[in-house]
Structures are given as structure tokens and as C-alpha cells.
Amino acid sequence: MTAYALAHMTPQPPLPEDVFVYMESIQETMDPFGGRFIVHASETEVVEGPFDGAYVIIEFPDMDKARAWYDSDAYQAIAAKRSDHIPGHLVLLQGVPPDYDVAATGKALRAAQAG
Template identity: 65%
Template sequence: MTAYALAHLQPPATLPEEVFTYMERIQATLEPFGGRFLVHGSLPEVVEGPLDGMYVLIEFPGMDDAKGWYESDGYQAILPMRTDNMKGTAVLLQGVPEGYDPAATAAAFRALQNP
């Protein structure tokens, strides 16, 4: 099942050179794990709520691939170039299966909430 790496980043007004180097090197860390950018550096069109920053969304074939990439020596070597220079949050998310039914999820959550 597809998995995603999602980052909400708050870059400074002027990006330090290390951030550009990080951006130049990240693709090579993704390739061994089947990762590909779906969103990178674009500012979203806000339709609800406040927004501060930008988003990055990377797709992986599965959660093991996403974890493998994040924990890899290659990515860990460049990660401080970003984290030392901009605030942000990054998460790994499991996607939903083919034919996903949000109504079934609502029913399951409702049952947990009202035993």
C-alpha cells in the first residue's frame, strides 16, 4: 500500500546555501526506495484555516520504503542541512487501499467512541 512523507516547512526569508545543497542531493536518496515528489516547494491555495509555510509530499511504494528512506545513511547525511536551517514538521503516512470507503472508517471510529 502506498505511503507518503509529508513535510510542512517554514523557510526563512533567505535560504542558506546548505538548503540548496540539500535540495540538489535529496533525489539520489529517494531513488533506491522508489520515492518520488508529488509536491515540492509550491505554496498551497488556502481554502480553510491559517497557513504558515509550504508543503512537500513524497510518494513511496509502501511504508517500509518510506521508513527505509528516512532512516537511510544517505538521507540522514543531508537531513541536518534542512533541519538546521528551517523550522518544520515531517511525518510518514500510510495511504489507503484501493476501494477505500470513508463511511466504513466513520462507522469504526463511531463504534470506538460509543462502545
């Protein structure tokens, strides 16, 4: 099942050289794990609530590949070039199967909450 690395970043210009080195190097760390960018700090249209920063979403074939990428020597060698200069959060998320039924999930949660 597809997994995602989701980052919410709040970069503060001007960006230091380390960030450019990170950006120029990250794809090669993702390639062995089947990672690809889905969103990279694209234009954001805020439709509800306050928002600051930018999102990055990277898709992986599964959670094992996403974890392996994050833990890899290649990624860890460059990670601080971003995290030392751009505040934010990075999480790994499990996707849902193609036949996912949110209504069924809602019903199951309602029943569980009712006890």
C-alpha cells in the same frame, strides 16, 4: 500500500547554501527506495484556517521503503542541511487502499465510541 513523507516547512529567506545542497542531493537519496515528489512547495490556496509555510509530499511504494529512505545513511548525511535551517515537521504516513471506504470507517468509529 503506498506511503508518504509529508513535510510542513516554514522557510525564512534568504536560504543558506546548505539548503541548496540538500535540494540538489535529495532525489538521489530517494531513488533506491522508489521515492518521488508529489508536491514540492507549490502554490498554496488556503481555503480554511490559518496557514504559514509550504508543504512537501514524497510518495513511496510502501511504509517500509519510506522508513528505509529516512533512516538511510545517504539521507541522514544531508538531513541536517535542511532541518538546521528550515523549521518544520516531517511525518511518514501510511496511505489507504484503492477500495478505501471512509463511510465504513466513520460507522466503525461511531460504533466504537458508543461503546
